[in-house]
Amino acid sequence: MLLIHCPYCDETLPELEFTYGGEAHIARPENPADKTDDEWRDFLFIRTNVKGPHFERWRHSHGCGRFFNAVRDTVSDRFLTTYKADAPRPDLAVLVKNSDVKEPSK
Amino acid sequence: MTAHVDLNGACTLATSSAAHVTLLDPVARFSLRAGDGERAALSKALGITLPGKIGQCARDDSVEILCLGQDEWMILAPKDQSVKIKAACEGIYGDAPHSLTEISDREVAIQITGDKATDLITIGCPRDPDMLPVGEARRTIFDGVSAILWRDGKDEYRLDLWRSFAPHVISLLKTGCSELAAE
Numbered sequence: 001m002l003l004i005h006c007p008y009c010d011e012t013l014p015e016l017e018f019t020y021g022g023e024a025h026i027a028r029p030e031n032p033a034d035k036t037d038d039e040w041r042d043f044l045f046i047r048t049n050v051k052g053p054h055f056e057r058w059r060h061s062h063g064c065g066r067f068f069n070a071v072r073d074t075v076s077d078r079f080l081t082t083y084k085a086d087a088p089r090p091d092l093a094v095l096v097k098n099s100d101v102k103e104p105s106k
Numbered sequence: 107m108t109a110h111v112d113l114n115g116a117c118t119l120a121t122s123s124a125a126h127v128t129l130l131d132p133v134a135r136f137s138l139r140a141g142d143g144e145r146a147a148l149s150k151a152l153g154i155t156l157p158g159k160i161g162q163c164a165r166d167d168s169v170e171i172l173c174l175g176q177d178e179w180m181i182l183a184p185k186d187q188s189v190k191i192k193a194a195c196e197g198i199y200g201d202a203p204h205s206l207t208e209i210s211d212r213e214v215a216i217q218i219t220g221d222k223a224t225d226l227i228t229i230g231c232p233r234d235p236d237m238l239p240v241g242e243a244r245r246t247i248f249d250g251v252s253a254i255l256w257r258d259g260k261d262e263y264r265l266d267l268w269r270s271f272a273p274h275v276i277s278l279l280k281t282g283c284s285e286l287a288a289e
Binding site for chain 2: 001008009010011013014016017062063064065066
């Protein structure tokens with residue numbers, strides 16, 4: 001079982017308390033009407049699907065109920081960090097340097 | 107298999123040399139949601155300071171307030187205090203907008219005591235109960251069911267479960283209670 005650190009509860013807890021929320025840092029366009037069909041399709045459906053460190057959302061659904069962001073290596077399932085939903089995207093180079101995980105394959 | 111369980115009043119659900127599982131009497135429960143700016147006013151109106159850290163409990167003689175999330179609290183009180191709590195919060199609603207919802211009948215409370223109470227908790231709860239300090243509580247999961255787990259003493263736990271899921275958890279606790287005694 002994965003152990004996930006909830007940045008709001010400040011505890012490292014079993015995966016069963018959490019639900020996955022898809023890729024993180026996907027901003028909804030300010031005015032969707034300005035977007036072409038292709039751009040709108042990309043916003044809705046097209047995700048990076050990285051092999052390696054992946055920025056993603058999780059929700060502590062059976063706990064504090066909050067959404068937060070995490071960086072998880074999709075190969076090893078290892079969490080590099082978790083951070084609050086309104087926090088800026090952490091520098092991946094620093095995170096990777098601090099662990100022994102490889103850079104994402106481009 | 108889930109047998110019918112009468113959830114209307116306190117009774118012993120299971121007892122063995124390992125642990126005792128007891129259904130507790132109904133209490134009044136409220137779910138309180140409020141922002142940081144309203145906390146001081148609500149604490150004053152309720153007469154208890156709303157705890158700021160997730161999992162912390164604050165109590166006086168009869169009322170207990172548990173912090174469940176950044177902006178979420180659970181208030182537990184004897185049934186006869188329910189009107190008083192509602193009036194206290196309603197009185198300050200204009201100055202400190204919040205949401206107070208009565209959820210007394212949504213949940214039932216179960217007490218688990220005995221030498222192997224902690225072992226009995228681990229059959230359904232993926233958390234390490236030893237990480238839960240005495241006097242605190244957490245919302246967690248118990249065999250797939252959302253639950254609030256209090257640690258009232260070293261070998262004394264309280265579990266708040268949604269009423270409709272209670273028969274499932276109770277049957278699991280009954281089995282665990284007799285199996286731990288047979289070890």
